[in-house]
Amino acid sequence: MADYKAGGEHRPGTVILPEASWPDECPLPAQSITEARQHAVLALQRFIADEQLPQGWMSVFPRLVIPMAAWLLSNQNRVGRPLVMAIGGSQGSGKTTLARALRLVLHHCFAVSTCVLSLDDFYLSRHSRRELADSVHPLLATRGVPGTHDIEALLGCVDELRDASPDTRTPLPRFDKSADDRLPESEWHTFQGRPGVILLEGWCLGARAVDERELDEPVNSLEAEQDPDGLWRRYVNEQLAGRYQDLFRRFDRSLFLQPPSWDAVKRWRLLQEAKLIRNRSDSYRAHLDEGDAFATFMAHYERITRRLLESPPASDIHLALDEQQRFTGLTFNPSER
Numbered sequence: 001m002a003d004y005k006a007g008g009e010h011r012p013g014t015v016i017l018p019e020a021s022w023p024d025e026c027p028l029p030a031q032s033i034t035e036a037r038q039h040a041v042l043a044l045q046r047f048i049a050d051e052q053l054p055q056g057w058m059s060v061f062p063r064l065v066i067p068m069a070a071w072l073l074s075n076q077n078r079v080g081r082p083l084v085m086a087i088g089g090s091q092g093s094g095k096t097t098l099a100r101a102l103r104l105v106l107h108h109c110f111a112v113s114t115c116v117l118s119l120d121d122f123y124l125s126r127h128s129r130r131e132l133a134d135s136v137h138p139l140l141a142t143r144g145v146p147g148t149h150d151i152e153a154l155l156g157c158v159d160e161l162r163d164a165s166p167d168t169r170t171p172l173p174r175f176d177k178s179a180d181d182r183l184p185e186s187e188w189h190t191f192q193g194r195p196g197v198i199l200l201e202g203w204c205l206g207a208r209a210v211d212e213r214e215l216d217e218p219v220n221s222l223e224a225e226q227d228p229d230g231l232w233r234r235y236v237n238e239q240l241a242g243r244y245q246d247l248f249r250r251f252d253r254s255l256f257l258q259p260p261s262w263d264a265v266k267r268w269r270l271l272q273e274a275k276l277i278r279n280r281s282d283s284y285r286a287h288l289d290e291g292d293a294f295a296t297f298m299a300h301y302e303r304i305t306r307r308l309l310e311s312p313p314a315s316d317i318h319l320a321l322d323e324q325q326r327f328t329g330l331t332f333n334p335s336e337r
Contacts, residue, residue, distance in 0.1 A: 037066060082198050084200065086206065087199060087254075088308075089203065089256060091272070094321070096201055102114070117201070119200065150173075206313030209240045209245075255317040262306055
């Protein structure tokens with residue numbers, strides 16, 4: 001990992017991984033990072049155990065998570081309202097883990113209330129996707145691609161959180177992947193108060209629509225056999241060009257996690273599936289580990305994921321990963337917002 005030395009000149013676009021400061025107007029001194037880590041050491045250890053992470057993750061906190069949290073806080077202070085931070089990246093790239101780590105550090109080290117939202121929790125219900133499958137294309141019955149999320153509900157949730165008062169209780173939808181359906185409202189979580197930071201994680205955040213001519217050739221057998229006329233992929237592209245971009249414009253800051261390859265994405269997502277089955281046993285059974293189900297499921301994501309790998313979205317922070325999901329470098333290039 002490349003080091004960034006406190007007080008050193010930062011050039012946007014250079015690969016860095018900070019150890020003593022974050023390249024911003026107000027660097028965080030090494031002593032402050034040490035104190036923050038010591039203050040939360042027990043919480044960090046519990047987090048690593050609960051998330052089943054390697055012990056090497058403990059070094060990620062002072063080198064990455066604590067400085068990033070301080071940087072987010074400085075940005076939040078400038079905007080004077082809840083800061084919306086997007087964390088994008090392919091399936092299995094570690095978006096949820098990073099979002100939870102940031103929430104923990106913001107709470108324990110900086111006393112900042114943070115709400116974590118997942119794009120996955122805003123999938124359309126199974127019934128709604130079946131209606132889309134009947135009226136538009138059968139492939140829309142499978143969750144995942146743009147057009148299978150309730151973007152209006154997500155935009156409304158972000159607005160509610162941004163406008164909340166200390167006594168406001170904002171309902172947060174939950175999606176049960178084992179049942180492939182949204183949970184009833186009685187089982188949703190609620191967030192009380194007004195968060196300082198809103199972290200939204202999702203696989204296609206920041207993705208861009210493409211020229212329709214790029215959709216002519218199928219990228220896999222699923223598209224060739226089940227979408228030969230390109231109707232499904234054109235619908236997905238149209239959805240991505242519409243309300244999804246409205247959502248992306250709500251982001252104050254953004255981060256993108258970049259895997260090394262499509263093969264790595266598939267391998268990591270399969271490991272993620274095995275972890276879900278192991279942790280939840282009979283309460284989780286999405287059947288993606290059976291026969292060709294996993295390959296078919298991932299084929300729905302392949303076109304957009306490959307494009308994100310080849311042409312990453314514009315982001316304030318770009319984190320590269322190696323085949324073992326280790327952070328190999330960080331590009332810091334904040335936008336003027």
